Amino acid sequence: xxxxxxxDFPVTFLFNKRQPYRDNKKDMDYKYIEQLMERYWxxxxxxxxxSILRTxxxxxxxxxEMEHLRPLFVDEAVGETLxxxxxxxxxxxxxxxxxxxxxxxxxxxxxxxxxxSLTQRLMPLFKAAAVVAIILTLGGALQAPWDSTWxxxxxxxxxxxxxxxxxxxxxxxxxxxxxxDSIGVMQTDxxxx
Amino acid sequence: xxxxxxxxxILPLKNELFRMALRITQNRExxxxxxxxxxxxxxxxRDQWAQLESxxxxxxxxxxxxxxxxxxxxxxxxxxxxDDIDPTDHSHGANPExxxxxxxxxxxxxxxxxxxxxxxxxxxxxxxxxxxxxxxIATILDITEQQVKVNIFRARQAVREKYLKNVEC
Numbered sequence: 340x341x342x343x344x345x346x347d348f349p350v351t352f353l354f355n356k357r358q359p360y361r362d363n364k365k366d367m368d369y370k371y372i373e374q375l376m377e378r379y380w381x382x383x384x385x386x387x388x389x390s391i392l393r394t395x396x397x398x399x400x401x402x403x404e405m406e407h408l409r410p411l412f413v414d415e416a417v418g419e420t421l422x423x424x425x426x427x428x429x430x431x432x433x434x435x436x437x438x439x440x441x442x443x444x445x446x447x448x449x450x451x452x453x454x455x456s457l458t459q460r461l462m463p464l465f466k467a468a469a470v471v472a473i474i475l476t477l478g479g480a481l482q483a484p485w486d487s488t489w490x491x492x493x494x495x496x497x498x499x500x501x502x503x504x505x506x507x508x509x510x511x512x513x514x515x516x517x518x519x520d521s522i523g524v525m526q527t528d529x530x531x532x
Numbered sequence: 533x534x535x536x537x538x539x540x541x542i543l544p545l546k547n548e549l550f551r552m553a554l555r556i557t558q559n560r561e562x563x564x565x566x567x568x569x570x571x572x573x574x575x576x577x578r579d580q581w582a583q584l585e586s587x588x589x590x591x592x593x594x595x596x597x598x599x600x601x602x603x604x605x606x607x608x609x610x611x612x613x614x615d616d617i618d619p620t621d622h623s624h625g626a627n628p629e630x631x632x633x634x635x636x637x638x639x640x641x642x643x644x645x646x647x648x649x650x651x652x653x654x655x656x657x658x659x660x661x662x663x664x665x666x667x668x669i670a671t672i673l674d675i676t677e678q679q680v681k682v683n684i685f686r687a688r689q690a691v692r693e694k695y696l697k698n699v700e701c
Binding site for chain 2: 379380381382386389390393406407408409410411412413414420421425426428429430432433
């Protein structure tokens with residue numbers, strides 16, 4: 340890929356330089372490189388120009404008389420990299436650190452997580468208790484009117500009797516003896532007025 | 533710099549850090565140790581990552597300081613440095629083609645660079661190999677841009693001069 344970049348630039352170079360085009364394109368490239376090198380020694384080159392030099396010197400084929408300059412731009416150590424074992428070692432060292440209490444961030448999180456899980460764990464219990472409480476309350480509430488109703492007509496009559504007895508005298512006057520329930524009373528009462 | 537991930541932002545810098553450590557310590561094992569220490573140190577300071585302008589510069593600065601420490605310790609061990617800098621150390625150039633390409637002269641240039649004072653050498657490494665701007669180098673070395681330029685100029689002049697002298701011989 341680097342080589343491609345390099346072979347692109349002489350095209351622009353042709354327009355910039357006054358030198359006539361010669362058959363040997365390579366010679367020209369090297370002239371340009373030589374010029375760049377001259378400016379390089381004087382620390383006058385820009386980053387871009389130096390990257391051209393870097394690209395040039397990372398090619399396989401460079402003139403023998405320039406070969407010695409290669410180490411200036413291409414660290415032979417390029418092939419010398421740290422392998423994946425290194426990554427694994429570092430990550431392990433870091434992972435080990437996370438596991439130890441040294442890392443206070445993570446230990447805080449653990450405590451926090453435990454608190455949350457406790458509440459969450461009890462949540463179904465709370466819900467069950469709430470459901471039971473609601474059932475009991477509703478059951479009790481339903482039970483009360485149920486108790487005061489009748490199972491046999493005799494019971495009903497007795498209740499009715501008790502109700503009638505409790506009615507204050509003024510109201511009782513209006514009750515006919517045949518009145519079966521309070522609604523009936525209201526119905527028979529209204530036409531009178 | 534937001535959301536810096538160790539694995540995707542810092543670990544990939546290992547080779548760049550390694551090259552720098554290698555240039556300073558000139559010893560493969562020591563350089564690897566330095567990079568490892570650098571990584572762990574950076575991890576310990578992970579709460580500062582978000583405030584950094586450039587995590588790369590930060591890593592390189594730490595790496596350089598650790599390399600210099602290491603170099604000092606190595607010197608104290610009265611260990612002849614030349615034993616470590618085996619100029620024909622091909623442990624890394626396992627590729628036979630590369631070994632073949634490398635000739636005596638390029639070895640000379642390498643040697644010359646290695647003989648430069650550390651600051652000049654590091655400036656040159658960051659500029660010519662890693663392609664860093666003057667400003668970045670200034671940040672990494674904690675010196676002014678002008679000083680960086682001067683260092684690079686001196687380094688190049690020194691190499692050129694020595695090289696020409698050697699060629700004439």
